[in-house]
Structure formats: structure tokens, C-alpha cells
Amino acid sequence: MSYIALATTTLTSPDAEIVFSNIPTSVNGVALRDLVLVADFTTATSSTSYIFFNGNDANVTSVRMGGTGSGSGYSDTYTKIFISAGNQTTGQFATAQVFDFTATDKHKTALTRNGNAGTLTQASAGRWASTSAINVLHIKNESNTAFGTGSTFSLYGVA
Amino acid sequence: MLIPIGIFASSGAIAAPGSFDLLESTVLTGTQATVSFTNLTSKYAANYQHLQVRLVAKDNRSPDASSRMYLRLNGVSSGYRWHELGGEGSVVYSGVGSATDRIIFQANTGNSGNFGASVIDLLDAFEANKNRTFRIFSGQLVSGFNLVTLVSGSNFSTSSTDSLLFGSDFGSFVAGTRLSLYGIKATA
Numbered sequence: 001m002s003y004i005a006l007a008t009t010t011l012t013s014p015d016a017e018i019v020f021s022n023i024p025t026s027v028n029g030v031a032l033r034d035l036v037l038v039a040d041f042t043t044a045t046s047s048t049s050y051i052f053f054n055g056n057d058a059n060v061t062s063v064r065m066g067g068t069g070s071g072s073g074y075s076d077t078y079t080k081i082f083i084s085a086g087n088q089t090t091g092q093f094a095t096a097q098v099f100d101f102t103a104t105d106k107h108k109t110a111l112t113r114n115g116n117a118g119t120l121t122q123a124s125a126g127r128w129a130s131t132s133a134i135n136v137l138h139i140k141n142e143s144n145t146a147f148g149t150g151s152t153f154s155l156y157g158v159a
Numbered sequence: 160m161l162i163p164i165g166i167f168a169s170s171g172a173i174a175a176p177g178s179f180d181l182l183e184s185t186v187l188t189g190t191q192a193t194v195s196f197t198n199l200t201s202k203y204a205a206n207y208q209h210l211q212v213r214l215v216a217k218d219n220r221s222p223d224a225s226s227r228m229y230l231r232l233n234g235v236s237s238g239y240r241w242h243e244l245g246g247e248g249s250v251v252y253s254g255v256g257s258a259t260d261r262i263i264f265q266a267n268t269g270n271s272g273n274f275g276a277s278v279i280d281l282l283d284a285f286e287a288n289k290n291r292t293f294r295i296f297s298g299q300l301v302s303g304f305n306l307v308t309l310v311s312g313s314n315f316s317t318s319s320t321d322s323l324l325f326g327s328d329f330g331s332f333v334a335g336t337r338l339s340l341y342g343i344k345a346t347a
């Protein structure tokens with residue numbers, strides 16, 4: 001029992017921010033080390049979606065790379081932890097893994113993969129330069145566009 | 160939308176026991192050059208199909224883009240091939256690994272508290288009719304040396320996976336480095 005479903009939601013109406021709160025540090029005596037977010041979503045307009053923790057979206061560095069099917073790909077850095085890019089109106093899938101989320105002696109590092117079959121595929125690494133344990137995970141996008149009805153977000157804990 | 164979890168979410172469910180299991184984990188309490196998982200065949204081959212290592216690591220070099228980690232299988236130092244795709248923040252690169260005595264992937268050399276992360280998947284880890292194949296997803300955020308990489312590697316041997324050794328190519332892992340080994344079953 002090392003990969004534990006913590007919570008999931010499928011939107012029945014548009015919502016601009018998804019918040020998983022009161023994230024446990026253990027389940028049935030099993031200490032959790034990592035978090036995994038799995039998301040399948042749309043937005044009304046194209047806008048980069050990202051995750052942040054404990055209500056604090058500052059002190060973040062991330063690097064991403066991706067391909068759109070033409071050219072040699074791209075890479076850039078950013079101040080948020082991406083879970084999407086490009087056209088989200090037709091649907092994006094994303095996974096984000098957050099490591100040692102309960103540690104109080106480490107910054108919080110994340111690895112994300114995302115894509116849209118009609119647009120691009122992308123991978124990124126991000127770091128929240130905070131030693132605070134994570135107990136809240138937020139999902140938003142830059143233009144505050146709402147995630148669409150039917151979007152699903154699921155959070156897992158890894159022992 | 161606020162989704163309070165508490166102990167369990169109302170929609171939460173426990174994964175089927177024994178499908179994805181934490182087998183071993185180590186968190187270093189001091190500097191250490193290498194970390195190994197051993198006797199894997201006798202301990203896990205009967206019950207698990209695949210292995211995954213989740214690694215949160217930092218080595219003790221000063222921030223340097225060339226700092227690397229490596230992986231060796233069964234104490235073997237030959238027969239490795241690997242390819243890398245990476246993003247450095249302005250350039251995407253790809254390459255064929257020149258080293259054949261190990262599989263190399265990126266290491267983190269950040270300041271205090273700054274650890275890199277890697278997920279290493281070894282599919283069909285114990286089967287005797289396939290070469291060993293690895294998939295590594297890794298990232299580090301170090302000022303001036305941000306990296307996200309995907310590595311695919313293989314050891315051209317059909318020997319069952321019995322040991323995995325992780326090392327820092329230029330230094331040693333520091334305290335707080337964590338390596339966790341997981342087993343994935345073919346059926347529940």
C-alpha cells in the first residue's frame with residue numbers, strides 16, 4: 001500500500017482554482033514521501049497552468065523543454081511550476097510529482113510531464129525554495145481562466 | 160474549488176495492496192559515495208515484475224553543470240548504452256552517452272536544502288529473455304545550471320537484476336539524500 005489515492009475531483013462547473021488542502025503526512029500509519037498530481041483538463045482560453053503550495057507562489061524556479069512536432073524543440077525557464085502549455089481548450093493531460101513534500105530541511109522539487117495531442121509534449125523540473133512542509137496544493141492558470149466542466153484532478157501520496 | 164483531504168477524502172480510495180509497494184528506502188545521515196540495493200532477485204523476483212527508484216539527491220561539489228550521477232547493474236561495468244534528451248533553459252540538446260561502463264544522468268549540486276529529483280524505471284527487471292532497460296526522468300534547479308532530462312538506457316545482459324548501485328560521478332552524496340526502491344506487480 002504505497003501509492004495511495006488521496007482525493008479526486010471532476011468539475012461540474014468551471015472553476016478558476018483547484019485547491020487540495022489538509023494533505024496528510026501519513027495514511028493508516030504509512031508515512032508519505034511524495035505527491036503525484038494527475039490532471040486531465042480544459043480551459044476556456046489558452047493559458048499556462050501551474051501548481052504552487054501553501055498559498056505561496058513566490059520563490060519558484062523551473063526549467064522546461066518541449067516539442068511541437070516541428071523544429072528542434074524549445075527550452076526556457078520560468079518562475080512557476082508548469083503543468084501545461086499551449087492550447088488547453090482542446091484538453092491537456094499532466095502529471096506532477098512533488099518529492100519529499102513533508103521535509104522541513106529540503107526545498108520542494110517537482111517533475112512534471114504534460115501534453116496535448118494536437119499541440120505539444122513537454123517536461124519540466126521546478127523548485128519551490130522553501131523548507132516548509134506542503135499541506136496545500138493549488139492549481140491555477142496565469143490568466144485566471146477557469147478550468148472547464150469535466151476537468152479531473154486527482155492527488156496521490158507515495159510512501 | 161477547495162478539496163479538503165483530512166485523513167481520507169470522501170472520494171479517496173486505498174490502492175490495491177501489493178500492486179505498487181515500497182520495498183526499501185534509505186536516507187543518508189552523512190556523506191556517502193555510493194548507495195546500493197542488493198540481493199534483489201532472491202528478495203523480490205517472485206512477487207514483482209518491475210522496479211522503480213525514486214531519488215532525491217545532492218552531491219558535495221560546488222554548483223557545476225558537469226556534476227553527474229551514475230547507475231550500475233549487478234556490479235557490471237560494461238555493456239551499457241544510453242541516450243539523453245535535455246533542456247537547459249534556453250537550449251534543448253540530445254546525445255548518445257559516450258560512457259559504456261555505466262548509465263549517467265544529472266546530479267544536483269545546489270546550496271543547502273536544494274536537492275534534485277529523479278525517477279528511474281526498470282521494466283521487466285527479472286526476466287531472463289530481455290536485456291535490462293532503464294528510463295530516467297530527472298531534474299535539478301541550480302542557479303545557472305537548471306536542467307530537466309530524459310534518459311533511456313540499457314545494459315546488454317539478460318541477467319536478472321540483483322543489485323543497483325548509484326554513485327556520484329565527481330563527489331559524494333550528502334546527508335538527506337534519499338533513495339527509495341519500489342516494486343510493481345504484473346497482477347494484483
